[in-house]
Amino acid sequence: MVEWTEFERSTIADIFSKLNYDVAGSNALARCLVVYPWTQRYFGKFGNLYNAAAIMGNPMVAAHGTVVLHGLDKAVKNMDDIKATYAELSVLHSEKLHVDPDNFKLLADCLTIVVASQMGSAFTPQVQAALQKFLAVVVSSLGRQYH
Amino acid sequence: MSLSAKEKATVTDFFQKVASRSEEIGTEALSRMLVVYPQTKSYFAHWKDTSPGSAPVRKHGITIMNGVYEAVGKIDDITGGLLTLSELHAFMLRVDPVNFKILTHCILVVLCMLFPEEFTPQIHVAVDKFMALLALALSEKYR
Numbered sequence: 001m002v003e004w005t006e007f008e009r010s011t012i013a014d015i016f017s018k019l020n021y022d023v024a025g026s027n028a029l030a031r032c033l034v035v036y037p038w039t040q041r042y043f044g045k046f047g048n049l050y051n052a053a054a055i056m057g058n059p060m061v062a063a064h065g066t067v068v069l070h071g072l073d074k075a076v077k078n079m080d081d082i083k084a085t086y087a088e089l090s091v092l093h094s095e096k097l098h099v100d101p102d103n104f105k106l107l108a109d110c111l112t113i114v115v116a117s118q119m120g121s122a123f124t125p126q127v128q129a130a131l132q133k134f135l136a137v138v139v140s141s142l143g144r145q146y147h
Numbered sequence: 148m149s150l151s152a153k154e155k156a157t158v159t160d161f162f163q164k165v166a167s168r169s170e171e172i173g174t175e176a177l178s179r180m181l182v183v184y185p186q187t188k189s190y191f192a193h194w195k196d197t198s199p200g201s202a203p204v205r206k207h208g209i210t211i212m213n214g215v216y217e218a219v220g221k222i223d224d225i226t227g228g229l230l231t232l233s234e235l236h237a238f239m240l241r242v243d244p245v246n247f248k249i250l251t252h253c254i255l256v257v258l259c260m261l262f263p264e265e266f267t268p269q270i271h272v273a274v275d276k277f278m279a280l281l282a283l284a285l286s287e288k289y290r
Contacts, residue, residue, distance in 0.1 A: 034268035035275055052269045109252060113271070116256045117263035125182035125199050128256065132183055 025069030173208025247282035
């Protein structure tokens, strides 16, 4: 089981309570598709992803970004058993979506960067550490049911 | 994954724009790395103080950014241009190359934090590629 300090719990709750899900979600996913273009392989049905401008303005990307970010809500509400919370989603990503688990880390990195840009100086090293630890647990849980 | 002419221009322009805050960038990135990835402190056991913003961290942040700007200046041949720095890291410092990625990530976080408007995804990808090439150049002499 993952041990969380009081600081980590309150930091994660704080970040997600203040987050604009639509903006952060769409930005993080779009950034991921721009910075790591091979991740576009999973979005063949999303229409125009030909260049950065197209990706940033693509409504399907924006909508899906929000979906993905809301997926993190489960983990925020169940920090003491993220592994079990994501068992089903892990199976989905593995068996149905066939997503290489390394991509979870890429998206997590993009999300960290987007949160940093939204929080500015409030995104202290300690806050970054808490967020990255949380995201690492999420990433690991999503990769667990792969075989 | 090499840099196109456009990306080289993007990287050069961006780093010129943020040059006045390069000390701040270096200090922040290094501070973060030591907190978020505590295993990196193992390379700085000789420092009295590894806490964010401390004197040795600030001094070293400047050194690192000097290296980054040297690479920007030699963007047409980063590997060739950084041979001496590579030798330093390979034979003297012997930093495990996995840490280059870690520091790069911290630099990107800081750039986006300090320059949220300017650090667009297009600039992000160009800088990320540049930093990857920088890391590769530093690893050149390792084996």
